[in-house]
Amino acid sequence: MSTKKKADPRAIRSKKMLKNAVFSLLAENHDISSLTVQKIANRAELNRATFYLHYEDINDLLRQNVHEIFDDLSQKIEPILHGKSSIKQEQLVTFLNYIYEYREIFAVLVEHKGFKNHLFNLIKSTIEARRNARNTETPRDAVSVDIMASSLLGIIMWWIKDGIQYSSEYMAGQITSLYKRRYL
Helix, strand or coil, X not given: CCCCCCCCHHHHXXXXXXXXXXXXXXXXXXXXXXXXXXXXXXXXXXXXXXXXXXXCCHHHHXXXXXXHHHHHHHHHHHHHHHCCHHHHHHHHHHHHHHHHHCHHHHHHHCXXXXXXXXXXXXXXXXXXXXXXXXXXXXXXXXXXXXXXXXXXXHHHHHHHHCCCCCCHHHHHHHHHHHHCCCCC
């Protein structure tokens, strides 16, 4: 007999509506401090009681959504860690597609130091894991992990703010050619 409780479809739907509402509001006005429970509930076409049924406050909603984003990003980045170099480009495209899909929210969240630091650490740990998986000596002239992670974060930030006309495939190709033989 399973002890795992099945998720209520109504709760899943309500949380999704609240998440979409907060993302929509943040896309219109990047100032997180302008968010109110009432604005979020109105946009989601739900009442405040439904909001409080799922979240303690706006910070709880944002925190849970950011954790969800990083869980999804980690799942997208996992294959890159173990992939052969011939399929690395496809996996990078999958990762970038996720960022592209949520570009409006990324553009807002990346302005916040905690989010930016967490994204930086995710990229950095990915680079370190790829280097370690090679089981080869890293050349002395290899670009440092911190510099590579910072530059990748910078590329992603530029892309979601100013270069969004470029596809995920194009960006993956540019990143791959930029870091070829640099032990990414």
